[in-house]
Amino acid sequence: MATELHESIFMAKQERHKNLFLNYRNLNHFPIELLKDEGLQFLERLYMKRNSLTTLPDNLAQKLPNLIELYLHSNNIVIIPEAIGNLARLQSLDLSNNALQLLCPEIGRLRSLRHLRLSGNQLKSLPPEIGDLQDLETLDVSMNQLVSLPDRLHRCVSLQTLTADHNRLCHVPRQLCWLRRLNQLSMATNRLNFLPLDLGRSRELQFMFVDNNVDLKGLPSYLYNKVIGCSGCGLSSQVLDSGLGETLGEALGEALVGLPVEVKVVGSETDGVVPLEELALRTLHRLYHHRPTELNLLHPIALPKSLLDLLQFPLGHCHRCSQPMFTIIYPKLFPLRDTALAGVHRRTTVSFVAYCCSSHCLRTFDLNG
Structure with a gap:
């Protein structure tokens, strides 16, 4: 086996191969032959699937500077060295089915990275620096132990597919609604109890899978x-009564629909007064997005960062008139059994919810309109 490995690497050096396949070689350590002398300066793709590697060398980028794809699926890698950030040309990194418990912040330095696969590890969190990967198109973090996703993930402006199945996620950051190129979002088998109000507002998002989130x-x-995909959702709640959802008081009184904790006030049909705090935030939002120069009138009084973040990422937009909403919403239920999906998702009691900015919008909103 050692002789065969040596010959494979020798031939790669002699013939200046761009691809090197070292899968199923029972490797416990990164082959030192790859790191001798000048290394393999011309190598672009290295495949090392199903070995027994536990780490990577610190000088990997120095010896293999032109790597575009690094495939390390199914090893025993526990830690990734900080030097991983030096692989400036790396576009695809597969660390699926390893033993990672932490992901170093230097992963954010891989500015050419387009595909990052981390499924089947033991990650409990992702570093905020992952949001620096502006060319990232695919992110797979399924089958880990994640309890949250980084808010800065919305900076991955090229992200098209995000897979986070089989984790411990209780919520989805509302900032993800600003990923304009996101086409598929999969978060099946988690602990979700609500989704961001704006999720799906982007035309690009076409596939949404949240199966087996019982709450x-x-x-x-x-x-x-x-x-x-929502089969198996809502199973921990009681089955909806035939008349439920006709009035907001009934729906919210039974707590059948989870709402974001940031929503401080939930409007009722008899409440025609919008709180002053909500009106102020809506006014600031218009200034911030449509007439930003007028915000200069607020100086030298500086708006706190928390307020600026809220103005940039409102909780949601009215489903009827697109008015941004911050502290008050008017939810209206459309039980799944009344839609075309009823025959598809038999193992679910989930409903569609329209969120409106006023009682007037609520009364005039029609899901089929």
């Missing part, structure tokens, strides 16, 4: 015309 009782109605 998830409501889907934003922006997802109404998307491809949705």
Whole structure:
């Protein structure tokens, strides 16, 4: 086996191969032959699937500077060295089915990275620096132990597919609604109890899978015309009565639909007064997005960062008039059994929920309109 490995690496050096396959070689250590002398300066793709590696060398980028793809699926890698950030040309990194418990912040220095696969590890969190990967198109973090996703993930402006199945996620950051190129979001088998109000508002998002989130009782109605997987959702709630959802008091009194904790006030049909705090935030939002120069009138009084973040990422937008909402919403239920999806998702009690900015919008909103 050692002789065969040596010959494979020798031939790669002699013939200046761009691809090197070292899968199923029972390797416990990174082959030192790859790191001798000048290394393999011309190598672009290295495949080392199903070995027994536990770490990577610190001088990997120095000896293999032109790596575009590094495939390390199914090893025993526990830690990734900080020097991984020096692989400036790396576009695809597969660390699936390893033993990672931490991901170093230097991963954010891989500015050419387009595909990052981390499924089947023991990660409990992701570093915020992952949001620096602006060329990232695919991120797979399924089958880990994640309890949250980084808020800065919305900076991955090229992200098209995000897979986070089989984790311990209780919520989805509302900032993800600003990923304009996101086409598929899969978060099946987690602990979700609500989804961001704006999820699905982007036309690009076409596939949404949240199957087997038993506490998830409501889907934003922006997802109404998307491809949705929600079988097994809402199973921990009681089955909806035939008249339930006709009035907000009943729906919210039974707590059938989870709402974001940031929502301080939930409007009722008899409440025609919008709180002053909500009006102020809506006004600031208009200034911030449509007439930013007028914000200069607020100086030298500086707005706190928390307020600026809220203005940039409102909780949601009215499903009827697109008015941004911050502290008050008017939810309206459309039980799944009343939609075309009823025959598809038999193992679910989830409903679609429209979120409106006023009682007037609520009364005039029609999911089929």
